Amino acid sequence: MTAYNAFYAQSGGVSAVINASACGVIETCRRHDDRIGRVYAGRNGIIGALTEDLIDTTPESDEAIAALRHTPGGAFGSCRYKLKDIESHRRQYERLIEVFKAHDIRYFFYNGGGDSADTCLKVSQLAEHMNYPIQAIHVAKTVDNDLPVTDNSPGFGSVAKYIATSVRETALDVASMCSTSTKVFILEAMGRHAGWIAAAGALASEDNDGPPHIILLPEVPFDRKRLMARIDETVKRCGYCVIVVSEGTRYEDGTFLSDAGNTDAFGHRQLGGVAPTLAGMVKQDLGLKYHWAVADYLQRAARHIASRVDVEQAYAVGQRAVECALEGQNAVMPAIRRDSESPYRWSLFDAPLSEIANQEKFMPREFIREDGFGINELGRRYLRPLIQGEDFPPFENGLPKMAQLALRPVERRLPEFEL
């Protein structure tokens, strides 16, 4: 049996565990070197395939590949780039085939979220539409947890654990300062469309009596007056108020809170940042002393506080993707099934990519508290298993040790290509 080569690439916003999936893909390919020759990583996602900018992972030591499991970010570079339709942009697809042919690539593993699943789906169609024998398997990744079909997305559990840990820690800080200083603390979490990440802040307490007292979700229209009344009441009752706000929080009409600064709130433009916008409202309406934090990339890069469940699932979907390819599958994505909640047990199943590409899973209404200021026990029950277990990286000189890759480029065999 001839051994063909594999292409692997990372796409979209990276996460604390996307490299754990890379590790799962590459290690599994190495175990099947009778059927899979070399693993070429695309530099900067699909762009690496189009521009023939390939990295040969073969010279990387087993130790270096193993270290990917505990290294955040995208080791081979990621991209925000979506393939157009085959009909209108045939040349792009011909180019992909040229590159795949030139490097004997017949396995295509694409590691990303919903947009990237669309790219993977289009590549999978090369088989049918352009008669090139490729098997394209998607490897799930998104901190936003908004992929459909799968119970949860690798990458989310770790950012959820980061946010919940940070809320639990900072709430103790605010509680100790509130008698003479800060009364309101606002933490801004990622999630432009779905409130999963902000919702995870709720895990900081066992129930809704403890902090965070308020979570603002994109799924619930923003109501300044109601919110301020709630903050005021919380400070009077508890002495302080901890708020987690999703960056996607918006008004009834869909305007993002962070975009509304021009005409509303302050009468001036905000440079992104829902937390400072909200802090301004707290100052203006209630006159309370506040602090705010914007976690931004900190949250999705925080491999040091990754969820062990998340790391294991990220690795497993990478491993399973290779198995799918070896089984002859195309246009699928290994998805996670929740077999049992307590104790948490999960398994993988192969989901058709057509059901996944370009779709977003929002938080179900039944997870949201009746007052809209957070999630309920049903939501907590869904989230809890995903942050279980620790998987600390090795430390050296007081800091997490990262994978050191040689990233050896593959010699180009084709003319240049304009993107």
Place this chain on the structure above:
Amino acid sequence: MTAYNAFYAQSGGVSAVINASACGVIETCRRHDDRIGRVYAGRNGIIGALTEDLIDTTPESDEAIAALRHTPGGAFGSCRYKLKDIESHRRQYERLIEVFKAHDIRYFFYNGGGDSADTCLKVSQLAEHMNYPIQAIHVAKTVDNDLPVTDNSPGFGSVAKYIATSVRETALDVASMCSTSTKVFILEAMGRHAGWIAAAGALASEDNDGPPHIILLPEVPFDRKRLMARIDETVKRCGYCVIVVSEGTRYEDGTFLSDAGNTDAFGHRQLGGVAPTLAGMVKQDLGLKYHWAVADYLQRAARHIASRVDVEQAYAVGQRAVECALEGQNAVMPAIRRDSESPYRWSLFDAPLSEIANQEKFMPREFIREDGFGINELGRRYLRPLIQGEDFPPFENGLPKMAQLALRPVERRLPEFEL
């Protein structure tokens, strides 16, 4: 020998390890129960003493007290409140004596920074000026690392480790996204007057070739044109640029960057936040895609990534404070001496409080790079030992477990007192 009671309180901004000092104080007192009776904690610092709002730590189990070592925030509440002069505010001091007498308190342990050291010093003078036999010992704490005399301040090492870890992690994120997305990442660190915390970001790389490429310190006047040129050059050379900015960054004339929005930069007011201000300049001057994060309380509450050296020193200064009291000392603070740098060895010595109160230690000029955009190897050599070692808290259900204290109030014996 009669056993007198002890008073312990926390003051100023809290840290990831101030409770480790509390643990050191209380555990050491318990080991000397022949000479120290009960340890009363002041609720919200010195305010607890003035208002006779005392917490009896005696009923707390040994396990609960031990758990303070891994619990961030101030378990007994902190305050921003400074005692006035004895001459002009004699009534306050008389009240302190009344409370101390009413509860047989003769040992006073105050856990805080430079301002709090002043309060501790004033209490120590009760002995001389008002003939009350008190021994006041200061327990060093400040994330800002700006206490004089001591080589470093407990609390700083952990925030330094948090910032360095976060920079190392996020730099990998930015590096992987920069080809098609974010080119400039800005992390805002605490430090209103001294740049120690921002400087610690430099530990993310071995030398100044790696990220963070630029650190902005309060010690170096802000020069927009020079900075933008450097960012531009860095992005061209490395593909991306990671910046750590101290919240205290200011113009030549002393105006804080974050306060300057009204008249400069954007022509509108910023709600604090140097990072978004800087991001706006990057957008305006260079048109580069940016992301920014403001760590705020996250950094000083992040016990989950505390430095082991820091935790040990925090505990040790608490322990030594009690020993100082038992030796009959007054108006001293256990300070840290650097005995050796590599390998790092440290010991404690007793420093007179008069040399510590109300003084700030800035970063020495010789630690700062010639170009002003960060620190040099000398600075790194000073900082490196302070972030060594990990001391992960116990986790339960995926989250750090915190101390659960009963916080039993001591029955009041005196009339109320107006602050």
